[in-house]
Amino acid sequence: MGLRGKLLFSLVALLGVLGLASTLILRSSVLASYQQIELEASQDDMARLVQTLEAELLQLNQVTREWGNWTELYNYLANRNRDFRNENLSPTNLALSGVWYLAIYDLAGHTVEAHSLNPRTSQPVDLGQLAQSDNPIRAILGQQPEASPDNCGLARVAQGLLMLCRLPILDSEGKLPSRGVIVMGRLLDPPALQRIANQTRLQFELLSAPTQTKPPPTGEPRTLFSPLGYGPVGYLQGEDRYELHWTLRDLAGRPCGELLLPWPRSIMTRGREVLVQAQWQLTLLTLLGAFGMLLVIDRVLLVRLKRLSNELDDIRAGQDWAKRTSDSSADEIGGVAQHTNELLTVIAAQMLELEQRAQTDPLTGLANRRAFDQRLLHEIRLQRRKGQPLALVMLDVDFFKRYNDAYGHQAGDAALRVVARCMSGQAKRPGDLPVRLGGEEFAILLADTNLAAACDIAERVRLALLAEALPHKQSDVAEVLSISLGVAMLQSDDTPESLYARADTALYAAKHAGRNQVVSKATETD
Numbered sequence: 343m344g345l346r347g348k349l350l351f352s353l354v355a356l357l358g359v360l361g362l363a364s365t366l367i368l369r370s371s372v373l374a375s376y377q378q379i380e381l382e383a384s385q386d387d388m389a390r391l392v393q394t395l396e397a398e399l400l401q402l403n404q405v406t407r408e409w410g411n412w413t414e415l416y417n418y419l420a421n422r423n424r425d426f427r428n429e430n431l432s433p434t435n436l437a438l439s440g441v442w443y444l445a446i447y448d449l450a451g452h453t454v455e456a457h458s459l460n461p462r463t464s465q466p467v468d469l470g471q472l473a474q475s476d477n478p479i480r481a482i483l484g485q486q487p488e489a490s491p492d493n494c495g496l497a498r499v500a501q502g503l504l505m506l507c508r509l510p511i512l513d514s515e516g517k518l519p520s521r522g523v524i525v526m527g528r529l530l531d532p533p534a535l536q537r538i539a540n541q542t543r544l545q546f547e548l549l550s551a552p553t554q555t556k557p558p559p560t561g562e563p564r565t566l567f568s569p570l571g572y573g574p575v576g577y578l579q580g581e582d583r584y585e586l587h588w589t590l591r592d593l594a595g596r597p598c599g600e601l602l603l604p605w606p607r608s609i610m611t612r613g614r615e616v617l618v619q620a621q622w623q624l625t626l627l628t629l630l631g632a633f634g635m636l637l638v639i640d641r642v643l644l645v646r647l648k649r650l651s652n653e654l655d656d657i658r659a660g661q662d663w664a665k666r667t668s669d670s671s672a673d674e675i676g677g678v679a680q681h682t683n684e685l686l687t688v689i690a691a692q693m694l695e696l697e698q699r700a701q702t703d704p705l706t707g708l709a710n711r712r713a714f715d716q717r718l719l720h721e722i723r724l725q726r727r728k729g730q731p732l733a734l735v736m737l738d739v740d741f742f743k744r745y746n747d748a749y750g751h752q753a754g755d756a757a758l759r760v761v762a763r764c765m766s767g768q769a770k771r772p773g774d775l776p777v778r779l780g781g782e783e784f785a786i787l788l789a790d791t792n793l794a795a796a797c798d799i800a801e802r803v804r805l806a807l808l809a810e811a812l813p814h815k816q817s818d819v820a821e822v823l824s825i826s827l828g829v830a831m832l833q834s835d836d837t838p839e840s841l842y843a844r845a846d847t848a849l850y851a852a853k854h855a856g857r858n859q860v861v862s863k864a865t866e867t868d
C-alpha cells in the first residue's frame with residue numbers, strides 16, 4: 343500500500359472512531375436532554391389538566407355560594423314555603439343552573455331536599471347512592487363545612503364522577519347563623535369531559551380504577567395536590583408515547599378514579615430526527631474535512647515526495663550523478679532533498695575518482711588499456727567524421743627481462759616509470775594519449791597527427807629515454823636502457839584491431855631491425 347493509501351486508511355479509521363464517539367456522546371447527551379424536556383412538558387400538561395378540572399370545581403363552588411347566600415333559601419328552611427319550592431327547586435330551574443344534584447340538609451343533618459336530574463334533558467336520574475347511609479360521603483355532606491378548600495370534591499356514582507360542593511346556608515348578608523347545608527353536584531359526563539379536552543387541548547380519559555404505574559424514567563416524580571386528589575404522577579412508558587396517570591380521590595379521601603393522559607413523545611421523535619440530521623451533517627463535514635486534509639497532505643507532502651522519488655529514479659537509472667533534486671523549500675522534505683543533493687555530490691566525486699582509477703595504470707600513472715580502447719574507438723569515429731589523421735605509436739623496452747634480472751624487479755618498476763615520464767614529456771598536446779598497455783608494453787595515440795609528426799614524437803621519446811641514461815649492461819644494443827617503437831597511421835577501412843596490429847607489426851620490425859629505433863608502417867604495404 344502506498345503512502346497515499348496508508349494515509350487514507352488511517353484517516354478513515356481515525357475519523358470513523360471519532361464519528362462513532364461523537365454519535366455516542368450526542369445520543370447520550372442530546373436524547374437525555376430531550377427526554378428530560380418531554381417529561382417536564384408532560385407533567386406540566388397533567389398539572390394543567392388538573393388545574394382545569396379544579397377550575398370546574400371552583401365554578402361549581404361559585405354557583406353553590408350563590409344559592410347558599412340567598413335569603414329566600416335561608417327563609418325556606420324556616421318556613422318551607424311551597425311557592426319557593428315550586429318556583430326555584432323545579433327540574434327546569436335546576437337544569438338552568440346546570441347542576442345534576444342539589445341537596446339541602448337542616449342543622450341536624452336531615453335531608454330537606456334531594457334532587458338529581460340530567461340538566462341537559464331535565465329528566466331525573468338516580469344518584470341515590472349518595473343518600474345511602476353506608477356511603478361515608480353521605481355523612482360528610484350533611485355536616486357543616488369548615489375550611490373552604492374541603493368543601494368541594496369528588497364522589498363516584500353509577501353514572502361516573504360527580505363534582506360536589508357544599509356550603510352553609512346563610513342569609514344574603516351572611517350575618518345570621520347558618521340554618522343548614524346546601525350541596526350541589528355536576529357530573530363529569532362525556533360532554534363535560536369533551537369541553538375540558540377542547541379547553542386544554544389535551545385528550546384524556548377518566549378511568550374508574552387506578553393502574554399500576556411507575557415513576558418517570560428520570561428525575562423526581564411530580565406530586566400534585568388538589569381537592570380532586572393528591573399524589574405523584576405515574577408513568578407507563580412506550581416507544582412512541584407516555585401514559586400519565588394520576589389518582590383521583592373522593593371527599594372521603596378514597597381513590598375513586600384515575601386521570602389518564604396519553605402523551606405522544608413528539609419531542610423525542612423530533613430529537614431523534616434532529617440527531618439523525620446532525621449525524622448526517624457531521625458525517626458530511628467529516629468527509630469534507632477528510633477530503634480537504636487529504637488534498638492538503640497530497641499537495642504539501644505526497645506530490646513533492648513523488649517528484650523527489652521520480653528525480654532519484656531518473657538519476658539512478660541514468661547513473662547521472664551530476665543531476666540534482668529540485669525541491670529547495672525550507673521544510674523537512676526540502677531538507678531531505680538538500681541532504682540527497684549533498685550525497686549526490688559525494689557520489690559524483692567518488693564515481694569520478696573510481697572512473698579515473700579504472701582508467702589509470704597504478705604503476706606509472708599513465709592511462710591504462712581500458713582507457714586506450716575507449717579513446718581509440720572515439721578517435722577513429724572522430725577521424726572518420728573530420729578526416730583528420732590519427733597515428734598510433736607502440737613502444738617496448740629492449741631486453742627488459744635482462745634488466746629485471748640484472749637490477750631487480752623494483753628497479754624494473756622504476757625504469758618503467760621513467761619510460762612513462764619520457765612519453766608524457768613528449769606527447770603532451772590535449773589530443774595525445776600516452777598509455778601503458780601492460781607489462782613493459784606502451785603506446786601513444788596521437789590525434790590530428792600525420793606520419794612524419796608521429797615518427798618525430800616517437801624518435802623524441804626514444805632519445806629522451808636514452809638521455810635518462812639508465813645503465814643496462816646486459817643490453818645488446820646500448821649501454822643504457824633503450825626502447826623500440828613502431829608507428830602506424832589509421833587507414834579508412836581500419837578497425838581498432840587492424841590499426842593496433844599494424845603498429846605492432848612496425849614495432850616487431852623495429853625489434854627485428856636491431857631495436858632502439860623507430861619503424862613506421864603507414865599502410866599495409868609499407
Ligand SMILES: Nc1nc2c(ncn2[C@@H]2O[C@H](COP(=O)(O)OP(=O)(O)OP(=O)(O)O)[C@@H](O)[C@H]2O)c(=O)[nH]1
Nearest residue numbers: 738739740741742743744746751752754755781782
Ligand atoms: N619490473 C617489471 N617488470 C615487468 C613488468 N611487466 C613485465 N615485466 C617484465 O618484462 C619482461 C618482458 O620480457 P620479454 O617480453 O621477454 O621482452 P624483453 O626481455 O624486453 O625482450 P625484447 O622485448 O625482445 O627486447 C618480462 O621479464 C616481464 O617479467 C612490470 O610491471 N615491472
